[in-house]
Amino acid sequence: MSAVLDGKPLADRVAVVTGASSGIGQATAERLAALGADVALLARRADRLEATAERITQRGGKALAMPTDVTDRDALARAAAAVHERFGKVDLVFANAGVQLISPIGDLAVDDWDRQIDLNVKGVMYTIEAFVRDLESAAAEGKPADLIITSSIAATRVLEKFQVYSGTKAYLSQLTRLLRTELGRKKVRVSAVEPGMVDTELPDHVTDADASRLMADLIKEIDVLQSDDIAETVAFIAAVPKHVNLSEITILPTEQII
Template sequence: MSTVITSTPLAGRTAVVTGASSGIGQATAERLAALGAHVAVMARRRDRLDALVGRITAAGGTALAVPLDVTDRDAVRAAADYVAAELGPAGLVFANAGVQLISAIDELRIEDWQRQIDLNITGVMNTIGAFVPQLVRVADDGQTSDLITTSSIAATRVLEKFSVYSGTKAYLSQLTRLLRVELGRKMVRVSTIEPGMVDTELPDHVTDPDASKLMADLINDIDVLRPADVAETVAFIASVPRHVNLTEITVLPTQQAI
């Protein structure tokens, strides 16, 4: 298969990125805009979204800030209508918002459990529910349409104290496989990315001292992934020919052994 990738392979496409105020989401929004997509960026922190939009527009791109909490179903549905009205129907949705709160199960940090379930699962489902109609509409018009989620290697690896987080990511990996069966028939591609250790804000959210030290040591000891590395992977998934669906991609630091 011979593929020619132009400098703006995503030109004309409307992209939605959740969790866009930092890390992988922020880097991906900037990369998709650089490749020609009109990008709607979503997260709770308005100031960071505004700064992101400023950088994208200064570089010649098009971006729209949509402050919201993805756990609020009505807000996400309203945002979907707003994006369609301002930029056109979304043909690329990167459901990336998530949180990682690591602790031993017998510590009974139930609020942390619930927060991970609410954001990592319910937030993604709210995003899917709001934007799948647009993705299908775009595909029906003969255009490329992508739904991409952020899972983790924790979805398949047995990592101590990661039980709830890993469970939420296993849900996303399996959900992607199942949705591809349904949406693939409609020419909507469904993919998930399973990164290893990425230098983002997520380790800062870990309150368990031992788990926090483990992650800090890993960042210090090896050359871990940068958000831009994952962003490039998302861009590649979205840029391949319409009949090609890269369903699951694991991205690891070369030196990561756990």
């Protein structure tokens, strides 16, 4: 556990975490709750969400499991209403849900292209739609307000066969910069987290042999990041004084050079 924070610096915060059923999202939901936030967990896998919410509750935190497909705008609207009813206004959004599907462009894996665009881009946009008014309102009341988006080092690296995935992540990094031109003026902090190789289930979705080998070799050869490392970074972004916006953080394993 790479904890650098202690106490309850996120007390009285209400957080929404998407992609909260595993990996970075699950670890971040648990960490935010441990630091005092009330946390709504959104993802499609209800059983995983319920198990995470139960762990949070057993440790004295507050959690709401909301099975939600973030590519479904109506489902997100229903989730937002449920969060409001349980916890009130949201002031911390971690838009983390995403998928990585790697293939040569000539394979014409159009369904995979669509899935990545729908989840990695549209899912984030729909999450913003559901909660941006809350963030603006919280900031107007003088409270901290954070929109934190999971991008990737792939947004800036040139990796063969990663064109669609990397394109979606480049969109998110640029989106974060552009959103600050509007939301920053309203005292809403906007941040992009760009991890390198993290030992999560995300690479399990990769069917291309070369990409799978690249990731497997990294995990085998170097001390890669863990989900807890990203969770602590997200928590730190939200815990710094509200006039401080850590707008773009690249997190790499020390030994990762590609």
